[in-house]
Amino acid sequence: MRNCPKWTMHDLVTHLATVLSSTVAAITDRPADPLPPTDWADALGRWDGQRLAVREALRLPADTPVRSPFPGGGLLTVGRWARRLAHETAIHRLDAESALPEPPVTRYADVFATDGIDEFLTFFVPRRAVHQDGVVRIEAGDRVWTVVLRSGEVPELGDGAADLTITGSPDDVYRALWGRPHAARMVGHVALTEPLAAP
CATH class of the missing domain: 3.30.1050.10 (SCP2 sterol-binding domain)
Incomplete structure (x- = not known):
């Protein structure tokens, strides 16, 4: 990927799936998934499953408090997680597009x-x-x-x-x-x- 030369598409998918898994774990107060799979098909399957899981988790009211996985804790809410994921996904969309032979011209509002x-x-x-x-x-x-x-x-x-x-x-x-x-x-x-x- 031009944007992240040290990453492969497998790395990107694995990273996004891990972020989604951590989000679901924080909102539902359950352990996150174990280490991600190395096989490409399994990595894609994990990403797709976590994508569906986080969609359900984010159905809670935006002001619902959730535990923080970050050092020092602090108040987090479902709404703040939704905001975090919106920008995590937006930036990594650019990374994925940069791997294409002719990347589209994506501009954010x-x-x-x-x-x-x-x-x-x-x-x-x-x-x-x-x-x-x-x-x-x-x-x-x-x-x-x-x-x-x-x-x-x-x-x-x-x-x-x-x-x-x-x-x-x-x-x-x-x-x-x-x-x-x-x-x-x-x-x-x-x-x-x-x-x-x-x-």
């Missing part, structure tokens, strides 16, 4: 991409410690986020003079934060994108 930027910065970023100091300003459409990085601490939204500014359309900034090909503009200390790098 501003409202969806803007929500994806916010979800990335408010859900993913605060769950990691960083080893750099700096301030990153992200501008997409009419939205602005300022992420403060302090070595040894989790990043947080705040204020300060930017050491790095990332600007562009919501779709391009969304891709930039996830480390996918993009046309966003980065001005300043570009190495500060490393602490924000998506898994």
Whole structure:
């Protein structure tokens, strides 16, 4: 895959099935599936089964609280899981398409991409410690986020003079934060994108 050179399509399907399995486990408070199968047909079957299972799990009311599988816990709801899966799937759709001989031109609507930027910065970023100091300003459409990085601490939204500014359309900034090909503009200390790098 052009977007993720170290991954095969089998890796992508296995990853998505594992994410779905973890989501179902969190919502239903049951153990996640064991290790994924190595056989391609079995991996596809697992993905399809987890896809159906998560669809049922997400039928619960959006404000239903669920346990958090992340270090430090914190309140999660079915609605937050649905949002997480929407963006996980959207980004990996781009990865799957990049494996095609002639990838389609997929662009996400501003409202969806803007929500994806916010979800990335408010859900993913605060769950990691960083080893750099700096301030990153992200501008997409009419939205602005300022992420403060302090070595040894989790990043947080705040204020300060930017050491790095990332600007562009919501779709391009969304891709930039996830480390996918993009046309966003980065001005300043570009190495500060490393602490924000998506898994």
